[in-house]
Amino acid sequence: MTYKLTYFNFTALGEPIRFLLSYLDIDFEDNRIELEQWPSVKHTMPFGTLPLLEIDGKVLNQSSAICRYLAKKANLAGSDDWESLLIDIAVDNFKDFGQCLKSYWFDPNEESKAARYVTLVNETIPYHMDKFENIVRENNGYFVNGKLSWADLFVVGVLDHLIYRVNVDLLKDRPNLQALREKVLAVPKIKAWIEKRPLSFDIA
Amino acid sequence: MTYKLTYFNFTALGEPIRFLLSYLDIDFEDNRIELEQWPSVKHTMPFGTLPLLEIDGKVLNQSSAICRYLAKKANLAGSDDWESLLIDIAVDNFKDFGQCLKSYWFDPNEESKAARYVTLVNETIPYHMDKFENIVRENNGYFVNGKLSWADLFVVGVLDHLIYRVNVDLLKDRPNLQALREKVLAVPKIKAWIEKRPLSFDIA
Secondary structure (H helix, E strand, O other): OOEEEEEEOOOHHHHHHHHHHHHOOOOOEEEEEOOOOHHHHHHHOOOOOOOEEEEOOEEEEOHHHHHHHHHHHOOOOOOOHHHHHHHHHHHHHHHHHHHHHHHHHOOOOHHHHHHHHHHHHHHHHHHHHHHHHHHHHHOOOOOEOOEOOHHHHHHHHHHHHHHHHHOOOOOOOOHHHHHHHHHHHHOHHHHHHHHHOOOOOOOO | OOEEEEEEOOOHHHHHHHHHHHHOOOOOEEEEEOOOOHHHHHHHOOOOOOOEEEEOOEEEEOHHHHHHHHHHHOOOOOOOHHHHHHHHHHHHHHHHHHHHHHHHHOOOOHHHHHHHHHHHHHHHHHHHHHHHHHHHHHOOOOOEOOEOOHHHHHHHHHHHHHHHHHOOOOOOOOHHHHHHHHHHHHOHHHHHHHHHOOOOOOOO
């Protein structure tokens, strides 16, 4: 089977897919679109969005749906329906947090963007990040049931990009999330990916 | 087992869960919070959001994660991993569309809201709704593989609220989506729910 991932030349929502493909030892084409190219190719994408994963030419969009599919193959999607549910909830809560950050950094109006930043730093970030920290603490160092799942890979994969975009150390004083990040990055297949992945502005 | 759904007194993201619980013939407490109450109870919710489903007192948030879990019990979550993936993609594409609409109707600035409305009506709505119409046409009247899945229940459950919020007939000239809506609403357990559900401002 052939796997081709199309995403921007940075980590963000593409990176959890790259983590999972690496974890699964799947060779994939890591097709990276530069931001300058994007306006001219956006209309060719199924919903005008990235990432896309093509499996044997079949085109798939939606990062978390793709991750869930790959995670099932990797036995990282829960050992029963209840555990899968808790993983899905963790991922969607983190995605919602990412969405809050994104509506800040994409705000075209400098004045409202500055106002948003104050709320972000004083409310949105501590509110969400403290919750995630508590969840990982209560679950023995992982998001769900004390064991590695694709929720952990998703969060760690996306995190660097969020930190770059908001320029806030989201892990400061959150030792359980810090430790989780180290654990994910030490998984041999992911470690090997990190060592060979191309640099991009968000992880330079 | 006891099921308690907490949501606002309208359809939107609560309604697909109500559809699925009804489809499964599960008795549930349909706990509805009035918008006036919301500011005083928001801080008691796990992530400050609704809907919540409590199963035997265990509190779950995230509408699509909850729907997926219930859909598995209802055999509406795909017959294999690939079909489940296609269902997940359909749901997330529709959720992204809903998010576009929501950022319009929640825009507090009247001027930018008016500008957004023009883009919404001329671009965002036709772009997405025509894609959904084509997907349903190409899949023999359903979102995925010519058979009922929770993607269909999700879209039909949420649709009335979106139509109310943007005051645009999203199904106009989209016969495949219209027919899908009729099919979902004619499923006996869902029909029975529709007949007995409380009225709210979005479906009055």
